[in-house]
Structures are given as C-alpha cells and as structure tokens.
Amino acid sequence: MTEFRFSRDEVEDLAGKLDVLKSQLSEQEQELLLAIFSAASGHVQQAGTEGSGDTAGPVDLADLKNQILQSFIPGNAQTFVMGLPRIGPGGEGGKE
Amino acid sequence: MTQRPLPWSARRRDSPAQARLDTEQAQGRPDKARAGLDAAWPVVLVSMPFMDASRPSIQLGLLKALAAAHGFPARTLHANLDFAARIGVDYYQLLSQHRGQLIGEWLFSLEAFPGDAPDPNAHMLDEFARHLSYLAGPGESPRERMTRTRQDDVPRYLDALMDSFPWAEVAVAGFTSTFQQNTASIALARRLKQRYPHIVTLFGGANFDGEMGLELMRTVECIDAAVIGEGDDAFPGFLSALATGADPGLVPGVAWRADGHVTMTPASPPVKSLDDLPAPDYEEYFTRAEQLGVLRAGDRAVWLPIETSRGCWWGAKHHCTFCGLNATAMRFRSKSPERVLSELAKQARTYRSRHFEAVDNILDPAYLRQLFPALVESDAGYTFFYEVKANLGRAQLRLLAQAGVTRIQPGLESLSSHVLELMRKGVRAVQNVNLLRWARYYEIDVAWNLIWGIPGETERDYAEQAAAIPQLLHLPPPSSAGPIWLERFSPLFSGQDGPAIRDRAPERSYRYVYPEEVDLERVAYFFDYQPEGTVPESCYAQVRQAAADWTGAWRPREGRPGPGQESHSGPGASGPGASGPGWPGASGPGWPPLLTCWSAPHFVQISDRRQPAGAGTYTFEDTLADLYAACINRPTTAVAVRRQLGLDLPVEAVQEIFNEFSRRGLMFLDGQFAVALALPSVKGR
Numbered sequence: 001m002t003e004f005r006f007s008r009d010e011v012e013d014l015a016g017k018l019d020v021l022k023s024q025l026s027e028q029e030q031e032l033l034l035a036i037f038s039a040a041s042g043h044v045q046q047a048g049t050e051g052s053g054d055t056a057g058p059v060d061l062a063d064l065k066n067q068i069l070q071s072f073i074p075g076n077a078q079t080f081v082m083g084l085p086r087i088g089p090g091g092e093g094g095k096e
Numbered sequence: 097m098t099q100r101p102l103p104w105s106a107r108r109r110d111s112p113a114q115a116r117l118d119t120e121q122a123q124g125r126p127d128k129a130r131a132g133l134d135a136a137w138p139v140v141l142v143s144m145p146f147m148d149a150s151r152p153s154i155q156l157g158l159l160k161a162l163a164a165a166h167g168f169p170a171r172t173l174h175a176n177l178d179f180a181a182r183i184g185v186d187y188y189q190l191l192s193q194h195r196g197q198l199i200g201e202w203l204f205s206l207e208a209f210p211g212d213a214p215d216p217n218a219h220m221l222d223e224f225a226r227h228l229s230y231l232a233g234p235g236e237s238p239r240e241r242m243t244r245t246r247q248d249d250v251p252r253y254l255d256a257l258m259d260s261f262p263w264a265e266v267a268v269a270g271f272t273s274t275f276q277q278n279t280a281s282i283a284l285a286r287r288l289k290q291r292y293p294h295i296v297t298l299f300g301g302a303n304f305d306g307e308m309g310l311e312l313m314r315t316v317e318c319i320d321a322a323v324i325g326e327g328d329d330a331f332p333g334f335l336s337a338l339a340t341g342a343d344p345g346l347v348p349g350v351a352w353r354a355d356g357h358v359t360m361t362p363a364s365p366p367v368k369s370l371d372d373l374p375a376p377d378y379e380e381y382f383t384r385a386e387q388l389g390v391l392r393a394g395d396r397a398v399w400l401p402i403e404t405s406r407g408c409w410w411g412a413k414h415h416c417t418f419c420g421l422n423a424t425a426m427r428f429r430s431k432s433p434e435r436v437l438s439e440l441a442k443q444a445r446t447y448r449s450r451h452f453e454a455v456d457n458i459l460d461p462a463y464l465r466q467l468f469p470a471l472v473e474s475d476a477g478y479t480f481f482y483e484v485k486a487n488l489g490r491a492q493l494r495l496l497a498q499a500g501v502t503r504i505q506p507g508l509e510s511l512s513s514h515v516l517e518l519m520r521k522g523v524r525a526v527q528n529v530n531l532l533r534w535a536r537y538y539e540i541d542v543a544w545n546l547i548w549g550i551p552g553e554t555e556r557d558y559a560e561q562a563a564a565i566p567q568l569l570h571l572p573p574p575s576s577a578g579p580i581w582l583e584r585f586s587p588l589f590s591g592q593d594g595p596a597i598r599d600r601a602p603e604r605s606y607r608y609v610y611p612e613e614v615d616l617e618r619v620a621y622f623f624d625y626q627p628e629g630t631v632p633e634s635c636y637a638q639v640r641q642a643a644a645d646w647t648g649a650w651r652p653r654e655g656r657p658g659p660g661q662e663s664h665s666g667p668g669a670s671g672p673g674a675s676g677p678g679w680p681g682a683s684g685p686g687w688p689p690l691l692t693c694w695s696a697p698h699f700v701q702i703s704d705r706r707q708p709a710g711a712g713t714y715t716f717e718d719t720l721a722d723l724y725a726a727c728i729n730r731p732t733t734a735v736a737v738r739r740q741l742g743l744d745l746p747v748e749a750v751q752e753i754f755n756e757f758s759r760r761g762l763m764f765l766d767g768q769f770a771v772a773l774a775l776p777s778v779k780g781r
Contacts, residue, residue: 059719061749067720068756074712 137339139163139170139268140261144280146192146200149180149390154401154455155272155301157376159331165374166332168339172380173261175284179253181388183245190231192276196622197224197605199231200276203246205609207254207283212611218243220608250283258287268296268335273303278312279609286318296320298334300327303621306585311618313351313358315611322351324360326406326425328367366425370406371435375442382447396448399481402439404463405430405456410485414520416507417550417593420583420621421457430460433467440478453481461485464492471499481505486523489730490534497538497780506531508544508574511564512557513766518550526731526766529773532571537775542572546643548636549579551588551596551629558631562638567761567773569649569689569706577643579636582623589623597625649689649707691762693728693774700724702762702774714762719743723753727763727772734770 141160143153156172163170180188191200202220205213221228221239233241263269269288271281285297300323304312309322321344323330330349337344345352349363367373378400385391391398409428411419431439444450459482460467471478478500486506488496496504508531510516513524535542548558580588582600587593589600602620610616690705700721702714716724719741726737734750737743743750754770757763764771 059745061745061752064720064749064753065756067716068753068760071714071716071720072712072760073715074710 137168137267137335138265139168139270139335140173140263140266141170141270141272142173142281142284143176143272144277144284145176145179145188145204146194146276146280147174147176147274148192149174149177149185149188149385151399151401151453152376152378152381153272154376154403155274157378157381157401158373158403159270159272159327160377160380161374162328162332163335164377166335168332168335172377174381174384175257177381177384177388177390178257178260179249179280180390182253182256183249185390187231187233187241194231194276197227197603198276198609199224199228199242199605201279201609202605203242204250204279204283206246207250208279208286209282209611210286212613213609214611215608218246220605223608224605254283254287257284258291263288263292263295266292266295268298268338270298270300270331273299273301275303277301278303282316282318289318296338298323298331300324300331307618308584308621310351310358310360311615313353315614317353320353323349324351325349325363326366328373329364366406366427366429368429370403370429370431373403375439376401376403378443378447397451398447398449399451399453400443400447400449401455402436402443402452403431403455404436404467405458405460408457409460410458410522414522415587416521417519417587417596418547418580418583419587420585420589428458428460430456430462433463433470436463436467437470437474440476444476444478450476450478451480452478454483457483459484464495468495468499468501476500483507486521486528486531488531488534490530490537493531493534493538493540497540501540503541503543504535505543508532509547510557511546511561511568512553515548515550515553515557518552524731524766524769526764526769526771529568529571529764529766530731530771532568533771533773533775536571538780543575544572546574546577546639547580548639549627549630551593551627553630555631555635558635558639562642564764565639565642565646566707567758567764569646570691570773570775573646573650574643577640579627582625584621584623596628598628599626600624652687691774692777693724693772694777695721695725695728698722703777704761706761714760719745720753723750724757724762724772724774727754727770728774728776731766731769731771733768735768737770 141156141163143156147153153172153174156174160170160172176188176192191203194200197220199220202215206216218239221242225238228238228242231238231242236244269285271277271285273281281299285299288295289297297319298321299309299312299319303309304322304324306324309324313319313322321334323334326349330347333347334344334350336342337347343352344350345354345359346361348361351358351360382391382396382398386393405428407426407428408419408421410416411421412426412428415426440452443452472495480496480499480501481503482496482501483505484496486508488506506528507521508528509519509521511525511528513526516523516525516528532542546561582589582597588596591597601624602616603622603624606616606620610619689707690703692705693700693702695701698718698721700714700716702716702724704714705711722741723737726732726740732740734747734754738745738747738750754763754765757772758765758770762773764773
C-alpha cells in the first residue's frame with residue numbers, strides 16, 4: 001500500500017462530508033464506506049507519528065494522554081466484520 | 097403460639113372415608129394394613145389463580161410425590177389453567193405477572209368473602225388506575241375489563257370448577273398459595289366446605305409463612321388447617337394423623353382449627369437432605385393444559401421447575417437488608433450433583449422437555465466445581481435458568497453457558513458500591529458490571545433490578561450511577577428501576593439494623609381485598625413506609641431517566657428482532673470469528689448497542705456502537721493497548737496492572753490513564769478497581 005499521511009482535522013473533515021452524503025447512500029453503502037474508512041486507519045501511518053515496534057520505548061503520561069486524544073475516529077464502522085474474508089459459498093474461495 | 101391439642105374424633109366421624117374405615121373395623125377387619133388407611137384419604141392438591149400458567153407448579157408436583165411416597169392417593173389440579181382458558185391466556189398472564197397492587201386478590205375477593213369483601217364498588221380501580229392502565233382489553237377500558245372479570249368470569253369459573261371435578265371422592269383439598277393466590281383459593285375452599293363438609297381444607301405456601309398463616313387461619317373459617325413453613329414432613333404427617341385418627345394439631349408445623357380455636361405445634365427443623373425428596377410429578381399439568389388448549393398438544397417446550405437447593409448461603413451469613421425470602425428456613429441445603437443429574441434425566445425423559453427453571457434462591461457455588469462440569473461433559477442438551485450471586489467472573493459464566501444456562505437472575509440491585517455495601521450484598525459495582533459484560537458475551541440473558549432508597553445512601557451514589565449508565569448501554573439493561581419494596585421478614589422490616597423506616601403500614605391495596613376482621617398488619621407481605629436516612633426523591637430522577645434510556649436502547653426497533661431472537665445471519669457470520677447474536681453485522685447497524693474490541697500483541701481496536709451519534713473506532717497501541725487489554729478479563733487495579741506489565745510508569749500515571757479511558761466510556765472505575773467495558777468481538781472463547 002502506498003504510504004499515505006493525514007491529519008486528524010482531515011479525518012474529521014472527511015467524516016463531516018460523509019454525513020452530507022448520507023441521504024444519498026443506502027444504509028449498506030454507508031456501512032461499507034465507513035468500514036473501509038475505519039479499516040484503513042489501522043494500516044495507514046498517521047502524519048506526525050512513528051510506527052510502533054514489538055516493544056514500547058520509554059513512555060510518559062503526557063505522551064500517553066496525547067495518544068488517547070488521537071485514538072478516536074468517528075463513524076459507524078464495522079471493521080471487525082467487514083474486514084474478514086468470507087468463507088463458504090459466495091465468499092472468498094467459493095464457487096458462486 | 098402455645099400448643100393446645102384438641103380431640104380429633106368429632107371431626108373425623110363426619111367424613112365418609114372414616115365412616116368406611118369404621119365399617120371395615122366393625123366387620124372384623126381391624127387389621128387392615130396401614131396402606132388401606134391411607135388409601136381412604138384421597139387428596140387433591142390445588143393451584144389457583146394467579147399462578148403462572150406457562151409452567152407446572154413445583155409445589156403441587158412435589159407434594160403429590162410426597163403424598164404418594166407415603167401411600168396416599170393424590171391428584172393435582174392446576175385450576176389456574178381453567179381460569180386462563182376462560183379469560184384468555186394473554187390476559188391471564190398479565191394478571192399473573194402483576195406485582196405491587198393486589199389486583200389478582202381483588203378480583204376474587206367478592207367470592208372469597210361474600211358480604212364482607214371491602215370493595216364491592218371497585219374503588220380500588222380508581223385509586224390505582226395509573227398502575228393498571230396496561231390491563232385494558234380490546235375495546236374495553238381497564239375498569240370495564242376487570243369489572244367484567246370480577247363479576248362474571250370469576251363466579252362462573254368457580255361454579256364450573258365445582259361441577260367438573262369429582263370432589264365427592266376427595267377427603268383432603270390442599271391449597272398452595274404464593275404471591276396472589278389467597279383469595280381464589282379461599283373462594284374455592286369456601287364453596288367446597290359448603291357443598292362437601294367432609295372435605296378437610298389444608299393451606300400452605302409462602303403466603304402462610306409465619307404469622308400470616310396464623311392470621312388467615314384465625315379469620316377465615318373455611319381453612320381447616322395450614323402448614324406454616326416447609327411442608328416436606330408436615331404435609332405427610334398431617335395426612336397420617338388424619339388417617340390414623342391422631343390429633344393433626346400435634347403435627348409439627350401444622351396449625352389446626354378445632355372447636356373454633358386454632359392451635360399449632362411448632363415446626364420441626366427443615367428437611368436436611370434434599371436428596372431424600374422425590375422428583376416432582378408434573379403429568380397432570382400437561383394433561384390439563386393440553387385439554388384446555390393452554391398448551392398445544394405435544395408442545396413440551398415448557399420450562400420445568402426444578403429445585404436443586406433451598407435457603408440462601410449468603411443470607412445465612414449476611415442477610416440482605418431488603419430481602420424477605422426464606423422467612424423460616426434460611427439455612428442453605430442443596431442436592432448432590434449426582435442426584436441433580438439423575439433428576440434432570442428423569443424429568444426430561446418423562447415430560448419431553450429439556451428446559452429447566454431452578455427455583456433456588458441462589459446457585460450453590462459447589463456446583464461450579466462438580467455439577468456444571470459434569471453437565472458439560474455429558475453433552476446433554478438442557479437449558480437452565482438460575483438465580484446467582486453477582487460475583488461470577490468470566491470463567492464461571494463461560495462454564496454456565498457451556499452447561500446450558502441461558503438465563504440468570506443475579507441480585508445486582510445497584511451500580512454503586514456504597515449502596516451495595518449498605519444492602520449487605522457482598523459485591524462491588526465493578527463486579528456487577530463485569531457480570532453483565534460476560535453474560536452478554538456468552539449470550540446469557542440477565543434479569544435484574546436497579547433499586548434505591550437505602551438508609552445511609554448519598555446523593556453522590558446516584559449522581560455517579562446516572563453518569564455511568566450511558567457508558568453501559570451495550571450491557572443488559574435492568575428490568576425495572578425504582579424504590580425498594582418493604583417485605584415482611586426482611587431486616588428493614590424487622591428493624592434489626594435500627595430504625596430505618598417509619599409510618600410502616602400494609603401496602604394500600606390490601607384494604608380493598610380483606611374484610612375488616614383480618615388484621616392486615618399480620619397478613620400482609622408488602623408494606624408501604626417512609627424511609628429514614630435516604631436522599632430526597634429528586635435525587636433519583638437522573639438515574640431513573642438513565643435507566644429508562646438504557647432499556648429503550650435495547651427495545652427492538654421496527655423490523656429488527658428482539659433480544660433472544662437475534663439473527664445469526666449477516667455479513668461475516670460464517671467466517672472465522674463469526675458474529676454472535678447482537679455482534680456487529682448480526683442484526684443490522686445501530687441495534688443492539690455494542691462496544692467490542694479485538695487485540696493483537698500491543699494493539700487494541702475498539703468499535704463503539706453504543707449510541708449512533710457517538711459511534712466510532714478507538715485504536716490503541718503499545719502501552720495504552722497493554723493497559724486496556726490487562727483490564728479486559730476481570731476487574732483489576734492500577735497497582736496490579738503496573739506490576740503485571742512491568743511498567744516504569746508510576747501507579748498514579750496508570751490510574752490517570754484509567755481515568756482517561758473512563759472519560760471516554762471505555763472503562764468502568766469503582767474506587768481502586770477498573771474493568772474494561774469493551775467485549776471481545778470474537779464470540780464464545
């Protein structure tokens with residue numbers, strides 16, 4: 001995946017635009033868009049932060065509190081379900 | 097009450113059974129076996145409205161089996177089914193499930209106390225109109241419907257009952273009375289005594305415990321005898337006394353009317369070994385329910401009552417301040433796991449139902465080590481309801497779920513540790529929340545109440561609960577929220593903790609049911625009162641509203657299934673980590689509320705779908721993820737987590753992070769304890 005950077009303001013701005021589009025999208029489309037949006041956030045390195053390794057370096061309280069501030073992405077996402085491959089008929093590997 | 101035995105001979109000569117016995121003796125057959133004596137005393141055990149019509153009476157089932165074990169021919173008559181069939185099962189069930197005002201007792205009071213009933217003009221319906229509005233019928237106001245029930249349905253039902261059962265063959269009619277069964281039972285007993293004076297009427301059940309039973313005996317003449325307390329020994333002892341001509345008034349635990357006076361012999365200690373009791377006999381319930389159309393023929397998906405223990409092991413040590421259960425038999429006794437397993441198998445085979453409703457007041461903790469692992473091992477397909485103590489953790493709830501427990505009633509009562517301490521519940525709020533979490537995760541339905549009005553409570557107790565509840569919307573909501581009901585036998589009632597109430601008086605609806613000569617102070621179980629040492633009523637407003645919103649968040653929306661009916665289909669349902677009921681994708685977006693998480697080493701992602709307006713995703717890495725993950729399984733503390741993770745952070749910093757999680761509604765804090773609120777998104781592990 002191409003490296004992509006974005007700020008929290010950009011995230012919230014985009015979320016606001018999605019709200020404007022809400023009436024034109026079906027419920028399923030809204031869910032899908034937000035799921036993609038949320039799932040991507042888990043893979044894309046956020047602007048101004050470094051990727052984490054297996055072990056955490058020295059931390060301080062202010063840094064942790066700042067991370068909490070940055071941790072939330074609004075939207076009715078379904079990352080956990082829609083990010084999974086489907087198994088069986090109609091799903092990944094299925095014949096239909 | 098002092099013991100004053102009276103001669104029995106005058107009464108027993110009136111009975112046709114005794115007449116037959118006398119005839120046999122006169123004919124030179126005095127050596128007839130004892131079995132013959134007992135057989136001359138046919139017994140019918142009756143359960144009147146308003147017992148729940150959807151399941152058999154364990155009282156009748158057990159007493160019938162006990163009578164049979166002692167050689168007495170016994171039948172059971174679930175006469176409540178006849179009334180349900182007459183007025184409609186749905187309407188009947190509404191009445192049977194009504195708590196609070198004595199509407200069921202009021203409906204039968206005219207027939208129980210003809211000429212003496214206190215409310216012939218139905219003023220009770222005016223006083224409690226607000227509480228009874230849900231009882232309106234199709235095209236009928238609540239008043240019209242209940243007046244018709246009282247004036248038309250009740251007398252016709254009693255007439256039909258008198259004409260449709262072979263009462264002439266009965267020697268003893270036993271009535272069991274719990275909740276609102278007193279007046280219907282008295283109404284039938286009165287008619288029986290008028291038409292068949294030879295029948296001996298015996299009453300028992302929770303409504304006859306302690307002085308309640310003695311007062312009813314004193315004032316209601318159609319009651320010949322009452323068992324006060326447990327009946328396992330007293331009931332067959334009473335029958336034996338009748339059969340042998342002994343004085344029933346000398347049977348321990350039996351109150352007996354003779355020559356216009358009531359005497360009672362104090363009860364023996366309650367039965368010690370529940371393994372010695374027979375399994376309840378429910379056959380006649382199914383026969384009658386099917387005959388009346390209350391059950392479809394062959395439909396045996398009925399929750400069979402089963403008793404695996406009696407008393408309360410917690411209450412024996414620390415009597416919860418508001419609890420009036422186990423008036424005279426708090427001591428805890430339970431059946432052996434072997435006995436429970438054999439009884440389950442026998443009842444399931446006999447009645448073709450795999451659903452069991454334990455009538456126990458509290459789950460025996462020893463069953464978590466023996467009975468439930470054995471049930472899992474057996475692979476039996478039973479399902480269970482149990483009342484439990486709220487200190488169960490994840491592993492225990494997982495075991496219960498695996499063993500088939502699908503419904504529990506934990507005594508949660510509050511989400512404030514201070515209030516719980518005042519109640520002597522023996523658990524903290526964080527344990528209550530943790531139980532709700534894992535019950536949801538393992539798909540166990542939870543019935544619980546949020547109650548208030550405890551002497552010593554503070555305004556802060558309720559402000560904190562009102563603030564916490566919006567964070568708990570993804571957990572099972574309370575079934576009700578309101579003030580404590582004052583129950584007879586509770587420590588609050590007895591004042592054993594000091595004066596905590598004033599202006600105590602029988603709950604107002606009692607005066608619309610019983611005649612003037614009945615001392616309501618002695619016959620009532622529920623009481624009105626003014627609390628001492630509680631906060632002003634206005635302090636409950638916020639928590640009341642928060643609880644209503646919580647319940648509302650779980651109310652099925654149009655086109656969506658309700659709890660327990662949730663679809664297992666949907667996106668991802670067939671994939672690894674398939675969604676369970678209520679999990680994302682299971683039943684559409686936005687309902688029911690969800691807060692789920694998944695984790696990898698040093699990574700936690702939380703999906704917050706508790707409220708549509710605040711939906712979103714939290715992503716935590718490294719230390720934050722480790723801190724959150726450490727609080728997922730069970731309540732813990734900042735000190736313990738810091739030690740577990742080997743953090744360089746001071747404890748105060750860990751606590752501050754917990755506070756930050758809590759501010760975002762991701763963690764529940766209770767003093768030094770913390771528990772993550774999110775549930776794993778992968779079900780059933």
